Amino acid sequence: MTIELYCFGESGNAYKAALPLELSGLDWTARKVDFFNGETRTPEYRENVNPMGEAPVLVDGDTRLTQSGVIQMYITEKSGKFGGATAEEAREVMRWVFWDNHKLSSQAGMTRFLMNFLPEDKRPAEVIAFSQGRLKAAYGILNAHLEGRDWIVGDGPTNADFSCCGYLFYPEPFGFDRGDWPEIDRWLSNIQSLDGWKHPYDLMPGSPADRA
Numbered sequence: 001m002t003i004e005l006y007c008f009g010e011s012g013n014a015y016k017a018a019l020p021l022e023l024s025g026l027d028w029t030a031r032k033v034d035f036f037n038g039e040t041r042t043p044e045y046r047e048n049v050n051p052m053g054e055a056p057v058l059v060d061g062d063t064r065l066t067q068s069g070v071i072q073m074y075i076t077e078k079s080g081k082f083g084g085a086t087a088e089e090a091r092e093v094m095r096w097v098f099w100d101n102h103k104l105s106s107q108a109g110m111t112r113f114l115m116n117f118l119p120e121d122k123r124p125a126e127v128i129a130f131s132q133g134r135l136k137a138a139y140g141i142l143n144a145h146l147e148g149r150d151w152i153v154g155d156g157p158t159n160a161d162f163s164c165c166g167y168l169f170y171p172e173p174f175g176f177d178r179g180d181w182p183e184i185d186r187w188l189s190n191i192q193s194l195d196g197w198k199h200p201y202d203l204m205p206g207s208p209a210d211r212a
Contacts, residue, residue, distance in 0.1 A: 003028040005071075006049060006057040008035050009206035010117075012109055012167035014056040016068035017075075018203050020162045023196050024079040032205035036117075068166070069097045072159040082159045092153045096160035104138045107131050108167035112174035116208075132175035139181050146183035150190050157194060165191055169199055172208070 005021060007014035007030055014033075021028045033055045039045050040053045050057045050066050058065045058074065065071050076083035084090035111131040114123055142164060145152065152160040168176060168188060178185040191197060201207040 001027075001061050004031050004059045005029070006031050006033050006055050006059070007204045008033045008055060009201045009204040010208065011035070011055055011204075012105060012112075012170065012200070013054075013068045014204060015169075015200040016105075016163050016166040017056040017058060017071040018200070019165075019197070020072055020075045020082050020159060022198060022203060023157070023194060024075050024081050026075065026079055030204050035206075036211060069094075069101060069159070069163065072097065072162065076159065082157060082162065084158055085154055085156075089154045089158070093158045093160045096152050097163045100160075100163040100166070104135070104142070104164060105166050107135045107138065108174060108176070111135060112167060112170065112172055115174050116172040135175055139176065139184065143181045143183045146187050150187070152187075157191065161187070161191060 003021065003026055005014070005018055005028055007018055011033075018030065033039055033045075035055065040050070040055060046053050052066055054066060056066070056068060056071060058071045060074075060078075063074070065074055072082065075081070082093075084093045111128055114128050114131075142152075151157055152164060165188060167174075168178075168184070169192075178188060201209075
């Protein structure tokens with residue numbers, strides 16, 4: 001049975017699920033969520049897809065999962081990939097997934113949205129500056145951790161990598177420049193070199209160009 005992923009190209013959180021799905025070899029298809037026209041806020045979506053009103057959502061037969069980290073865990077259960085080679089590595093993968101969700105992607109996603117998807121006169125400059133300061137601290141932690149490492153955990157790509165890279169391939173400005181963080185830049189190149197890697201706008205339906 002084909003796995004269905006409710007997602008949209010602009011969502012880094014959805015990319016965290018779509019990328020390991022694509023690289024896992026599992027059979028899956030993308031179902032576009034029309035976020036910018038309010039689909040996730042409709043009663044129908046909340047009743048039939050996700051009561052939290054969010055994407056991504058993975059549907060595999062009778063299994064329905066939300067939250068990218070949980071979806072990544074399921075992909076690992078189904079494919080045997082990306083979860084860490086040992087119990088110690090598996091715990092370390094989850095540590096970085098939780099860190100990313102709290103410190104990196106949560107800030108990056110919000111800052112990118114405020115800077116690019118709101119009308120210019122409604123962009124809160126003080127909030128953006130505060131978030132960019134928090135992001136700079138997070139980039140520093142990740143950059144330092146990657147010194148001497150090809151991957152965040154172990155000797156190959158894991159869900160830690162797919163979680164932490166969720167927003168870092170997007171072209172829209174939000175205060176991240178790969179050139180400022182050489183270890184992160186090298187690590188992102190490693191991810192791009194994986195067989196089957198795709199940019200989020202190529203992997204999932206939907207991009208700002210659709211609304212231009």
